[in-house]
Amino acid sequence: MIDVPPTGSPLIVLGIETSCDETAASVVERLPDGAGRILSNVVRSQWEEHRKFGGVVPEIAARAHVSCLDLLIGEALAGSGRSLAELSGVAATAGPGLVGGLVVGMVTGKALAMASGKPFVAVNHLEAHALTVGLTEGLRAPYLLLLVSGGHTQLLLVRGVGVYERLGTTIDDALGEAFDKTAKLLGLGQPGGPAVERAARSGDPARFAFPRPLSGRADAHFSFAGLKTAVRRKAIELVPLTDRDIADLCASFQAAAMEAVTDRVGRAMELAEQRLGPGAPRRLVVAGGVAANATLRARLDALVRSRGYSLHVPPAALCTDNGAMIAWAGAEHLARGAVDDLSAPARPRWPLDQNAPAAIGAGVKA
Ligand code: KG4
Ligand code: ZN
Numbered sequence: 001m002i003d004v005p006p007t008g009s010p011l012i013v014l015g016i017e018t019s020c021d022e023t024a025a026s027v028v029e030r031l032p033d034g035a036g037r038i039l040s041n042v043v044r045s046q047w048e049e050h051r052k053f054g055g056v057v058p059e060i061a062a063r064a065h066v067s068c069l070d071l072l073i074g075e076a077l078a079g080s081g082r083s084l085a086e087l088s089g090v091a092a093t094a095g096p097g098l099v100g101g102l103v104v105g106m107v108t109g110k111a112l113a114m115a116s117g118k119p120f121v122a123v124n125h126l127e128a129h130a131l132t133v134g135l136t137e138g139l140r141a142p143y144l145l146l147l148v149s150g151g152h153t154q155l156l157l158v159r160g161v162g163v164y165e166r167l168g169t170t171i172d173d174a175l176g177e178a179f180d181k182t183a184k185l186l187g188l189g190q191p192g193g194p195a196v197e198r199a200a201r202s203g204d205p206a207r208f209a210f211p212r213p214l215s216g217r218a219d220a221h222f223s224f225a226g227l228k229t230a231v232r233r234k235a236i237e238l239v240p241l242t243d244r245d246i247a248d249l250c251a252s253f254q255a256a257a258m259e260a261v262t263d264r265v266g267r268a269m270e271l272a273e274q275r276l277g278p279g280a281p282r283r284l285v286v287a288g289g290v291a292a293n294a295t296l297r298a299r300l301d302a303l304v305r306s307r308g309y310s311l312h313v314p315p316a317a318l319c320t321d322n323g324a325m326i327a328w329a330g331a332e333h334l335a336r337g338a339v340d341d342l343s344a345p346a347r348p349r350w351p352l353d354q355n356a357p358a359a360i361g362a363g364v365k366a
Contacts, residue, residue: 003117004339008032011088011334012039014076014112015327018065018105019097019125020151021046021056025072026323027080027087028135030331036135040079041317041324042072051190055180056150062100069108076323084116089339091330094122095347097151102346110342121330122344126352128325129287130158135328136314142280143312144272146265148296149288149320150176150191153222155268156352157275158285161332165275166353167268168220175261176290178224182231182253186246196250197293203244203251208234210256212263220268227256254295262299269307282309291319 005011010031017024026041046064050056077084092109095102106122113120129147133139141163145156153175155168173181176193183192188199210230213223231253238245265284273280284304290296291313304311318324333339 001117002119002339004119004337005088005334007335007337009088011331012082012086013121013327013331013334014073014087014090015123015323015325015330016069016073016090016092016105016109017125017321017323017326018069018101019093019095020101020321021050021061022321023065023068023072024321024323024326025069025076026327027076027082028324028327028331030328030335034134034140034335035138036328036331038135038324039082040076041322042076042079043317043322044068044072047191055190056098058098058100061098062104065101065104069104073108073112084112087116087118089113089119089121089330089334090116091121091123091326091333093125093128093326094344095125095350097125097348099346099348102348106344106346114342119334119339120342120344121333121338122340123326123329123333124350124352125326126152126154126156126350127164128329130156130164130352131161131329131332132287132314132318132325133285133312134332135324136318137312139283139285139312142276143283143285144268145285145287146261146300147288148175148261148286148290150174150180152288155220155265157272161336164352166351166356167271168222168264169356170222170224172223172225173228175222175224175257176288178228178257179290181228182250185232185235186241186249188246191289193290193293196254197295199247200250200254200295203247203249205251205255207248208252210252212256212260215260215263217267220264220271222261222264224257227253227260254293258293258295258299261296262303265300266303266307269309282307283312284309285312287314287319289320292316
């Protein structure tokens, strides 16, 4: 017998995240009025395991999740002061992500749900990022979401829980990936985003005129491969690189990337306004690891001011991958009576907007 909580009751949900290189578990409370509270939030990053390979190795990631997930869940439960029996449900990321890691989280979540007789919720990782502002500041749809991480670069119109329209996506690399690859090219450490941002601080963003990919186009898609190639070409031309060259390359790359992103967000704002009609609230939410970038924040600040929008960015620990966002998305589903079957599969590809047409060309990320 599964003990499904009656509608309108307070919910306490355990969330498990294993879709990429962070193992995370968290317990979150959702009150009947829709307010949320984090009772515990434990994250273990695997960067050390992947460092020498210069990127995330799926097999190593899966093993690392196996080795610590049970401990992390134990810590999350202990930290929340709640027992398994006191939970209303268990949520785990079902996708999109690396299949090995997803399976680890799903199997663990299902086993806990089965053993305790609690409902299980299979959570879409992108939806969890999209709904985090409901937990952090009680923000309700509609809003425009810019999701910029190592694996995803998307613009989504969030119309309500479960109702998403994808307005833009990358046709090649994700933004965080472009930062990571630039860092690798220039011999900076990983994760590359913070390393490039640090080096860029003392650099000249105007020294190199790198392309602003897709800027000015009528759609709201992204592309970073051409920019990455331009940086590589310039770096090869300059070899041997001085510290000044590296700083200038980073600053010029960052300026180009963020200017391109801001152009695309501006276009998505117009598309969102067309969809929602006049009088709809104008709100931009930013999520994903790249949201920590100060240049991006400054550019988006200027953009929202010029367009009459408000800007909402969850605290850094909830912008990057974490268990609280999974628990919260699970709670939002449970509050609506949505429960998944224990046969729910891991879904390495799971676009939020199933109707989104393919972007330009091949290799479009969901
Ligand atoms: O959301 P996230 O923590 O995880 C996954 O993508 O799984 O995002 C990590 C990405 C990495 O590519 C990292 O280099 C990038 O976010 N990142 C940044 C900054 N901090 C993290 N990129 C640019 N500037 C930053 N300050
Ligand atoms: Zn993520």
